[in-house]
Amino acid sequence: MKVKIHTLFQYLLETTEADPEAIVGFSLSQSPKLGEFIDALDPELPLDWNGTSFRGLPALRSHVLRETGLEGICDPDDVLITAGAAEANYLAIMQLLEPDDEIIIETPGWPQAEVLAEAVGSRVRHLVRRDDEGWEFPMNQLSDLVNERTKIIFVTNPNNPTGQRFSESELGELVNQARRVGAWLIVDEVYAGLEWEGSRSPSIAGLYERGITTGSVSKALGLQGLRTGWLICRNRDLVMDAVILRENSSEIMNVMGEVIAEVAMRPDRYGAAMKKAREDGLANLAKLDSFVLEEPKLSWVRPRAGLIGLARLNADIDGDEFAKRLLTSPYRTFLLPGSAYGQPQHIRIGVGGGEEVNLQLGLSRVSSLLKTLD
Numbered sequence: 001m002k003v004k005i006h007t008l009f010q011y012l013l014e015t016t017e018a019d020p021e022a023i024v025g026f027s028l029s030q031s032p033k034l035g036e037f038i039d040a041l042d043p044e045l046p047l048d049w050n051g052t053s054f055r056g057l058p059a060l061r062s063h064v065l066r067e068t069g070l071e072g073i074c075d076p077d078d079v080l081i082t083a084g085a086a087e088a089n090y091l092a093i094m095q096l097l098e099p100d101d102e103i104i105i106e107t108p109g110w111p112q113a114e115v116l117a118e119a120v121g122s123r124v125r126h127l128v129r130r131d132d133e134g135w136e137f138p139m140n141q142l143s144d145l146v147n148e149r150t151k152i153i154f155v156t157n158p159n160n161p162t163g164q165r166f167s168e169s170e171l172g173e174l175v176n177q178a179r180r181v182g183a184w185l186i187v188d189e190v191y192a193g194l195e196w197e198g199s200r201s202p203s204i205a206g207l208y209e210r211g212i213t214t215g216s217v218s219k220a221l222g223l224q225g226l227r228t229g230w231l232i233c234r235n236r237d238l239v240m241d242a243v244i245l246r247e248n249s250s251e252i253m254n255v256m257g258e259v260i261a262e263v264a265m266r267p268d269r270y271g272a273a274m275k276k277a278r279e280d281g282l283a284n285l286a287k288l289d290s291f292v293l294e295e296p297k298l299s300w301v302r303p304r305a306g307l308i309g310l311a312r313l314n315a316d317i318d319g320d321e322f323a324k325r326l327l328t329s330p331y332r333t334f335l336l337p338g339s340a341y342g343q344p345q346h347i348r349i350g351v352g353g354g355e356e357v358n359l360q361l362g363l364s365r366v367s368s369l370l371k372t373l374d
Helices: 007-015 058-067 084-096 112-120 139-145 168-179 235-245 255-264 267-294 317-326 358-371
Strands: 078-081 102-109 123-128 150-156 183-190 211-216 229-232 298-301 306-314 348-349
Touching: 007 183, 058 078, 058 229, 058 255, 058 267, 078 084, 078 235, 078 267, 084 112, 084 183, 084 211, 084 229, 084 235, 102 317, 112 123, 123 139, 150 168, 168 183, 255 267, 267 298, 267 348, 267 358, 317 358, 348 358
Parallel strands: 102 123, 102 150, 150 183, 183 211
Antiparallel strands: 078 229, 211 229, 298 306, 306 348
16 A cells, blocks of 8 residues: 655645745634643653543543533544544544445545545545535435445545635435445544634534544644544444544544643633634634635635635636745745645635734735736
């Protein structure tokens, strides 16, 4: 099995040392500083594993159940703490998927599942979201694609990268389609909690016996560097399979990630952090929406949740060339081209990062580059 690099990560590798002065489309909330947690940390903490459970700190798992709305539906042992949602997705997919299986994946969407499926040798079938249809999930396509070989349906909610989201009735239909063939349904919820319209969607682990919820503290809380996420599933065999696979890779969680994440997810801290993330995100979303509406060479479907969206370039240039030119002098501004998600005529823009990303400066430079395209 050889895992090939996907376009998104390739672009990040190529531009890591670019040192931009602004970022348009930062994908997580402003990151807290370590000092904000020092008073809550025990200086006598052993820097071994947590010494309690291979599934993760019990207190952290309880926080996860509370904030995903699964308290009383799932048990703490249904939760496995992982190195971010990426490891959670990896553990589930690699234990479930075999070469003769099919996996159904939305596009645009988070590319990890497709990379892993291709490495396994499974058949990938795509559900295509379209911007001229508001990036809506094509449920009619799903019913046509699901068959007896479908092993996994993998989606993101809110969608990464368009910021669209499933209604409760749509989640119910996802479950119906998965259940009729016994497929597993993995829903990556890394942007859950940052809804700009309506309340948080119910987590799939509470709706379906083969539903797998994955998430992390990376996006909404801005704690990407902790590498702390989770996998939730009521099927204990699946959770144990994930524990076994991790035993042969990273083996255990890093204790500092677990401990700081547990502190961050305590109700008082979590509530305040999420309130700030939503306020900052909404304020920046208003600025970004106005910017796109006033730019004749840009158009987009406003995100309904999350920190990022895709904007179409209405000019004789593709997203890759635009992003590369924007990163050079005099613009020195970073954004991801839409090709990272299979959308070459788009660019990824967004509202995360706080003051440090200089969003307003970045937007002015995007505008300056667009004007040169006249």
